[in-house]
Amino acid sequence: MPDPHRRELLGLAARGVLAGLTGAVLGRPGSRAFAAAASRTHFRALVIGSGFGGSVAALRLGRAGVDTLVVERGREWPTLPARPAFGSSTRITDTMFWFRRATRWPGMLPVPVAPAPGVMELSEERDLDIACGAAVGGGSVVYTGVTLAPPRRFFERLYPPGLPYDEFAGRWYPTVRAMLRAGPMPRDVYDSAPFTHSRLWDRQLANARMTTRPVDSTFDWQVVRRELAHAVPPSATIGESDFGCGNGAKRDLTRTYLPAALATGHVQLRALHEVRSVGRRRDGTYSVVVRRLAEDGAVLGTTEYTCEMLFLAAGTLNTNRLLVAAREEGRLPDLPETVGTGFGDNGDQGNLRSQPLVPIGPVQGSPCASTAFFPTEFGLPLRVENWVLSGFASLPVTATFAMTVDTDHRGTFRYDPSSRRVVLADWTREKSAAAARAALAFSSRVLEANPGSLPVTVNNLHPFTGHPVGGCVIGRSTDLAGRVKGCPGLYVVDGSLLPGNAGGANPSLTIAALAERALSDIVAAGG
Ligand SMILES: Cc1cc2nc3c(=O)[nH]c(=O)nc-3n(C[C@H](O)[C@H](O)[C@H](O)COP(=O)(O)OP(=O)(O)OC[C@H]3O[C@@H](n4cnc5c(N)ncnc54)[C@H](O)[C@@H]3O)c2cc1C
Incomplete structure (x- = not known):
């Protein structure tokens, strides 16, 4: 009988962008070293998780020589220019959403899909x-x-x-920016x-006497240029992004932090491993119960991992789910x-406006070109970015x-x-109302300055983020390096650390920067 766990790892080694490095850490598939590495549980x-915080932690732990396992619930997606790997709003697939x-x-109108381990979780x-x-x-x-x-x-x-x-x-x-190789949209792409x-968005804001500036992005402009030259199938230039860019137009963490982490030789990554619960054992080590999934979502089995x-x-969302459940069920x-x-x-x-x-x-292309910030003009400090809603592309x-910047x-x-x-438990529409008023006031000013343009209501009935x-806020639930108070050996290094707001920015850079700082402190202190 083939061991399904080993089969998963062989599958991972054969498919994704990280495959070669994962294989290098585990040894040659079929060898004893591979079997021993693949079956380890301590x-x-x-x-838990291979997004921004998790990738930074993996790299810094690996570079410090710490024997580390990353468990990730999602799939490792290949970049295959010849065949789109992901669905999109114009090509609905079962793999767009996490079990919906x-x-x-x-x-996007609601369309039935089969529940599967898709690339986006949307929690109602x-x-x-x-x-x-x-x-x-992760989110990258x-x-x-x-x-x-x-x-x-605001920081x-x-x-x-x-x-x-x-x-x-x-x-x-700067450390994170250099790792992610972030930079502004080049002029030829913008043109x-x-x-x-x-360009129209910039002009409309200029007509309203608003100053825009180019924004740094992690899109791979060389691939975007190849799209423009019809040398690869289009993705970023036709509005795809929210459900991934299958042609490599997005330079996500599988091309930056994660391969660097695996290259240290001290880090293993196991995809389709969904953590169901965490807890502390009597000996002070932590227990992590993982459900192993097949690519179609079938449950292959459950494994308990332990760690110091x-x-x-x-x-x-999921760090809060895991931690709050562990506290209330008595495991932490x-x-x-x-x-x-x-x-x-x-x-x-x-x-939106038309x-x-x-x-x-x-x-329309999906990468964002420009941004503007209004500290005082619209009630709340407001950051705006030029955006594409793929259904309207x-x-x-x-x-x-x-x-x-909503601090209330x-x-x-x-x-x-x-x-x-x-x-x-206690979110209400009222809590989004001040932000909605600020966005509306901004939009009204732009509409007034651009005769012939009209407001458009998004067919999205639900407040969305x-x-x-937040939820495990730095300095309150943790110390300034993400060590959870009262729980030695337990750390939080993701978006839960932010104090409920990123201070007039998108969060990923700050999440990764807080994680870099935390890991530097943790590695230096030995824990
Ligand atoms: C459509 C969209 C556009 C965005 N655009 C931007 C942008 O332009 N700039 C920006 O800064 N931010 C953007 N964001 C936000 C950004 O993606 C997140 O802030 C960021 O990814 C959060 O980083 P993180 O480390 O907290 O977690 P994530 O990057 O979300 O990583 C968490 C990982 O943990 C895994 N996981 C969750 N639960 C479990 C479990 N139980 N077991 C195992 N693994 C688990 C998840 O699958 C995921 O891979 C966008 C988000 C969306 C949805």
Whole structure:
């Protein structure tokens, strides 16, 4: 009988971009070394999740020679220019969503799909849809690539003085930017037909006397150029991004941090390994119960892993789910009561307008070109970015993605004993209202300055965030290096650390920077 666990690992070694390196860590498939490595269940460090926080942790632990396992619930997706790996709003596939029966996405009509381990989790919390990545590489596979630091003033308002902005600006942000190879859209790409909408967006804001500036992005501009030259099938230039770019147009973590982590020789990565519960054992080590999945979502079995150092990097939604359940079910009884509190939606808002008489071409490109920030003009400090809603990519519509610095509205993840689920218990539409008003005030100013343009209502009935942050807030539930208070050997290194808001920016750069700082401290202190 073939061992299904070994079969999964062989499958991983044969398919994905990280395959060669994973194989190198494990030894030759079929060899004793491989079998021994593949069947190990105890590691010094275990990292849950391979997104921004998890990838940084894996690299820094690996470089420090710490024997580390990364478990990731999602698949490792191949980059195959000849065949699109991912679905999109115009090519619906079962692999777009993490175990959903129908699509649910801004600008997309609900369509039945078969539940499968797809690339995007969309969780219907009360009065808020939360979206997050579910793949090797986490949110970097589905995100829009914007790599932006918050302005100093708002960072300092949100974080304790022990996290000085100068240290982030001088060290942690540049470290992450260099690893991700982030840079602005080159002029020739900006001037090309699929980015007509970006140039129009800039012009419309200029007409309203607003100043835009180019934004750093992790899109691979060489691949985008090859798309423009018709040398590879199009993806980024036809509005794909939210469900991945199968041709490698997005330089996600499977091309930066993760291969570097695996190349240390101290890190293993196991995809399609979904953590179901975490807890502390009597001997002080941590227990991590994992459900192993096949690519079609079938459950292959359950394995209990143990470790001395446990890093939670499952993203805000799932780190809170795992930790709050562990506390309430008595597996982590010493977890602070503050864990689960201080959640925020980053003040996210989508905003569209149409200019029916201004042609913008048949399709629009997804990478964001420009941004603007308004600290005082619209009630709440407001960041806007030029955006594409893929369902509208062929219509004369320009889209804005807006974020506000909202320091007031927060939510709590609570355990529901009847369903044994952790839910965002107290979010209400009122908590998104101030951000919506700010985005609307911005939009009205742009519409006034651009006669002939009209507001468009997104057919999204549900408040939505792709930037869930908080719940295990740094300095409150953890120390300034993500060590969970009262739980030696337990760390949080993902978006849950942010104080419910990224301070007028998209969160990924700050998540990775906080993780870099935390790991530097943890490695130096030996724990
Ligand atoms: C459509 C969209 C566009 C976005 N665009 C941008 C952008 O342009 N710029 C930006 O900065 N941010 C953007 N974001 C947000 C960004 O993706 C997230 O802030 C970031 O990925 C969060 O990093 P993280 O380390 O907290 O977790 P993630 O990157 O979400 O990684 C968590 C990982 O843990 C895995 N996981 C979860 N639960 C389990 C479990 N139980 N067992 C095992 N593994 C598990 C997940 O599958 C995932 O791979 C966007 C998000 C979306 C949805």
